[in-house]
Amino acid sequence: MGSSGFSWKLADHPKLPKGKIVAMVVLDGWGEANPDKYNCIHVAETPTMDSLKKDAPEKWRLVRAHGTAVGLPTEDDMGNSEVGHNALGAGRIFAQGAKLVDFALASGKIYGGEGFSYIKECFDTGTLHLIGLLSDGGVHSRLDQLQLLLKGASENGAKRIRVHVLTDGRDVLDGSSVGFAETLENDLSKLRERGIDAQIASGGGRMYVTMDRYEVVTQTILACSLLQNDWDVVKRGWDAQVLGEAPYKFRNGVEAIKKLREDTKASDQYLPPFVIVDECGKAVGPIVDGDAVVTLNFRADRMVMIAKALEYEDFDKFDRVRFPKIHYAGMLQYDGELKLPNHYLVSPPEIERTSGEYLVHNGVCTFACSETVKFGHVTFFWNGNRSGYFNSEMEEYVEIPSDSGITFNVEPKMKALEIAEKARDAILSRKFHQVRVNLPNSDMVGHTGDIEATVVACKAADEAVKTDSYDLMKALIILDAIEQVGGIYVVTADHGNAEDMVKRNKTGQPLLDKNGKIQILTSHTLQPVPIAIGGPGLAPGVRYRTDVPDGGLANVAATVMNLHGFEAPSDYEPTLIEVVDN
Ligand SMILES: O=C(O)[C@@H](CO)OP(=O)(O)O
Numbered sequence: 052m053g054s055s056g057f058s059w060k061l062a063d064h065p066k067l068p069k070g071k072i073v074a075m076v077v078l079d080g081w082g083e084a085n086p087d088k089y090n091c092i093h094v095a096e097t098p099t100m101d102s103l104k105k106d107a108p109e110k111w112r113l114v115r116a117h118g119t120a121v122g123l124p125t126e127d128d129m130g131n132s133e134v135g136h137n138a139l140g141a142g143r144i145f146a147q148g149a150k151l152v153d154f155a156l157a158s159g160k161i162y163g164g165e166g167f168s169y170i171k172e173c174f175d176t177g178t179l180h181l182i183g184l185l186s187d188g189g190v191h192s193r194l195d196q197l198q199l200l201l202k203g204a205s206e207n208g209a210k211r212i213r214v215h216v217l218t219d220g221r222d223v224l225d226g227s228s229v230g231f232a233e234t235l236e237n238d239l240s241k242l243r244e245r246g247i248d249a250q251i252a253s254g255g256g257r258m259y260v261t262m263d264r265y266e267v268v269t270q271t272i273l274a275c276s277l278l279q280n281d282w283d284v285v286k287r288g289w290d291a292q293v294l295g296e297a298p299y300k301f302r303n304g305v306e307a308i309k310k311l312r313e314d315t316k317a318s319d320q321y322l323p324p325f326v327i328v329d330e331c332g333k334a335v336g337p338i339v340d341g342d343a344v345v346t347l348n349f350r351a352d353r354m355v356m357i358a359k360a361l362e363y364e365d366f367d368k369f370d371r372v373r374f375p376k377i378h379y380a381g382m383l384q385y386d387g388e389l390k391l392p393n394h395y396l397v398s399p400p401e402i403e404r405t406s407g408e409y410l411v412h413n414g415v416c417t418f419a420c421s422e423t424v425k426f427g428h429v430t431f432f433w434n435g436n437r438s439g440y441f442n443s444e445m446e447e448y449v450e451i452p453s454d455s456g457i458t459f460n461v462e463p464k465m466k467a468l469e470i471a472e473k474a475r476d477a478i479l480s481r482k483f484h485q486v487r488v489n490l491p492n493s494d495m496v497g498h499t500g501d502i503e504a505t506v507v508a509c510k511a512a513d514e515a516v517k518t519d520s521y522d523l524m525k526a527l528i529i530l531d532a533i534e535q536v537g538g539i540y541v542v543t544a545d546h547g548n549a550e551d552m553v554k555r556n557k558t559g560q561p562l563l564d565k566n567g568k569i570q571i572l573t574s575h576t577l578q579p580v581p582i583a584i585g586g587p588g589l590a591p592g593v594r595y596r597t598d599v600p601d602g603g604l605a606n607v608a609a610t611v612m613n614l615h616g617f618e619a620p621s622d623y624e625p626t627l628i629e630v631v632d633n
């Protein structure tokens with residue numbers, strides 16, 4: 052015990068043994084909702100998940116995965132991977148980025164902070180650039196925060212402002228980008244009336260421009276050169292935002308979005324990059340020496356790559372052509388371990404003492420795996436937005452390269468089976484006590500809005516959990532391996548998505564658009580998610596407590612610590628289980 056009285060040592064659980072192998076399976080975007088034809092999980096054949104629920108109802112329950120249960124401002128905030136995995140890994144509820152930025156803006160504290168002072172140094176002679184996701188989705192950013200920041204920055208001396216917008220259509224309805232751009236344009240015109248030179252300077256769809264995530268970790272991959280095109284996403288943004296170059300040029304941001312949707316038939320998420328030009332055809336807002344830049348998303352994963360491009364002197368991921376001398380700040384600091392970026396407007400939640408860190412201090416070895424698009428979820432987010440290992444001797448993180456350059460409805464099976472096989476091998480090796488995976492299908496394909504493909508995706512995720520017991524030719528995967536080693540499984544999800552693919556009115560009826568067509572919901576949901584615990588290694592007296600009816604994702608960490616034979620730290624959210632003597 053240190054002088055402060057703090058100790059990493061966890062108390063022994065009075066009844067549960069140590070040394071069991073625990074498989075921790077997170078089905079991304081797998082919520083529980085009423086069965087109907089827009090519930091792709093219901094429509095899909097999902098024998099494994101059905102049996103976990105029906106054959107062992109006492110080992111299955113629902114937990115909350117949205118709103119205040121995961122540190123978001125209100126109960127109207129849908130869950131997302133960042134807050135979901137943060138809660139799963141950290142075992143406590145932290146006020147998350149969305150909420151912290153709300154506080155900082157409402158109190159005005161944001162303008163007194165180090166980050167704002169730093170960018171303010173450029174206001175006299177330089178331009179303030181704001182780059183970020185333009186929607187009210189509340190997963191990565193929020194329009195009202197951008198509006199407040201524009202107002203606050205101009206009141207605090209910004210004279211020339213350029214906004215580089217990334218259109219959404221993933222956390223909000225496709226097509227809604229036009230309305231958001233109109234709202235922004237309206238605000239900017241009010242600023243112009245007050246003598247501030249403010250306009251939209253560039254744009255593009257979030258999935259095609261700038262907001263890529265989890266660059267491929269090279270040491271785990273052999274055929275690396277094939278996989279570099281995720282940096283192209285960031286480069287397209289760089290070219291438009293910094294160099295003022297893009298294949299499409301317009302005089303006005305709203306017109307750009309409308310026209311590109313029409314002409315290219317691209318959805319909001321995949322809009323090609325564009326720049327706004329003046330009457331001579333010159334880009335109105337390239338980023339140059341002496342400018343200030345703020346990336347306005349609060350969520351980390353999809354800002355880390357652009358932050359590196361803006362911040363690092365040494366950078367070889369693509370040719371930046373020019374590396375302007377700017378004052379750059381993130382809305383938040385996106386990676387606490389890398390201290391990236393160095394300057395930020397709002398301090399991120401301090402998610403410390405996560406379960407992963409406790410476990411390595413208590414002799415539990417961990418294996419974590421997913422494919423690129425979700426790799427950071429079971430590592431970086433799980434560990435409190437911290438990259439790297441706590442102890443490289445005791446942990447192994449494996450990233451399976453995702454398909455790149457396609458939308459996932461084209462390959463809805465994704466790498467689920469490969470992830471499951473890696474998990475199986477890790478379980479059978481008996482080298483690890485926790486084997487943690489994220490199966491991405493229901494989320495990634497759900498976001499495309501392609502209902503048929505999402506049904507295939509849900510089936511694929513279900514198949515990756517356990518082989519169909521009637522198919523004797525199939526190789527073992529996760530739960531089969533747990534069966535073989537006498538282990539324990541915990542199968543859960545981080546938030547809903549595929550269980551509801553249509554926008555509904557207050558009474559739950561699908562909403563129709565003006566042409567009488569249903570409005571496809573590409574976003575996450577407000578639904579709870581299942582958690583199923585079982586396996587031959589589970590002590591017979593383990594059952595769900597009845598006194599945590601409002602249990603949420605943050606209650607899972609203490610539960611898993613129990614399954615490893617430990618009591619959770621006293622400030623963790625309570626465990627979901629108890630052990631009764633039979
Ligand atoms: O794709 C993403 O960035 C979000 C949705 O905006 O999904 P998830 O939280 O599941 O990663």
Ligand SMILES: [Mn+2]
Pocket residue numbers: 079080131132133135494545546
């Ligand atoms: Mn997710």
Ligand SMILES: [Mn+2]
Pocket residue numbers: 080132494495498548575
């Ligand atoms: Mn998602």
